[in-house]
Amino acid sequence: MSHDFFSFFLAWMSAPGRVGAIAPSSPALAELITSEITAGSGPIIELGPGTGAFTYQLLRRGVRQEDLTLVEYGSDFMKLLQVRFPGARVLWMDAARLAAQPLYDGAPVGAVISGLPLLNMSMRKVVSILNGAFSYIRPGGAFYQFTYGMTCPVSPRVLDRLGLKAKLIDRAILNVPPAAVYRLTRRPQSKLFAGNVTLPQPELVRPQVDQPT
Numbered sequence: 001m002s003h004d005f006f007s008f009f010l011a012w013m014s015a016p017g018r019v020g021a022i023a024p025s026s027p028a029l030a031e032l033i034t035s036e037i038t039a040g041s042g043p044i045i046e047l048g049p050g051t052g053a054f055t056y057q058l059l060r061r062g063v064r065q066e067d068l069t070l071v072e073y074g075s076d077f078m079k080l081l082q083v084r085f086p087g088a089r090v091l092w093m094d095a096a097r098l099a100a101q102p103l104y105d106g107a108p109v110g111a112v113i114s115g116l117p118l119l120n121m122s123m124r125k126v127v128s129i130l131n132g133a134f135s136y137i138r139p140g141g142a143f144y145q146f147t148y149g150m151t152c153p154v155s156p157r158v159l160d161r162l163g164l165k166a167k168l169i170d171r172a173i174l175n176v177p178p179a180a181v182y183r184l185t186r187r188p189q190s191k192l193f194a195g196n197v198t199l200p201q202p203e204l205v206r207p208q209v210d211q212p213t
């Protein structure tokens, strides 16, 4: 929608680092990042939905609006999302505060879809976001993240620290610029999310960034 391009561009002009893109993601990228989501995925959290490019695709995949929590920091985007997805829970907040503001009892969430510009964020902020997100993700669930970079936007050091592994799902060439989608999951038997985990010795724990199969 041309209106979406315009709102995105205006938002990017006022906060380029936070918005992280001059235009909404393409249908091809929306399809890729939601490709493993089904109507049975249960509650979904979307981080940084912007104008809702991924949200619309989640609905097409059968996710009910009532099962969606949309976490958006931009106030104009937040108001737009409230109008477009009246059945969803729209939260105007920093995704780094997910753990501080209880959203669910327990961990019922099947997936987190993230459009956040992680490459523009400090390592501390990325750790807070992942810590918060995985505190809601049930066993077997996943965190999906796109990036314009050539490698996973979560560094091996952070993956090690949080007991996570990352796998490249695929690349969406039909996006400006082309993007890649990674799936982050817990490593088997990882003890996640103690706030002050000490970093493992690099020679003892190797980073797990899988390549496409």
Ligand SMILES: C[S@@+](CC[C@H](N)C(=O)[O-])C[C@H]1O[C@@H](n2cnc3c(N)ncnc32)[C@H](O)[C@@H]1O
Pocket: 018, 019, 020, 021, 023, 024, 025, 047, 048, 049, 050, 051, 052, 053, 054, 071, 072, 073, 074, 077, 093, 094, 095, 096, 114, 115, 116, 117
């Ligand atoms: C690259 S845009 C992606 C928008 C949309 N998902 C898409 O793909 O078209 C990044 C979005 O993340 C939001 N955002 C950035 N930092 C955030 C934060 N700390 N908490 C919540 N949302 C944030 C921005 O306002 C923007 O909507």
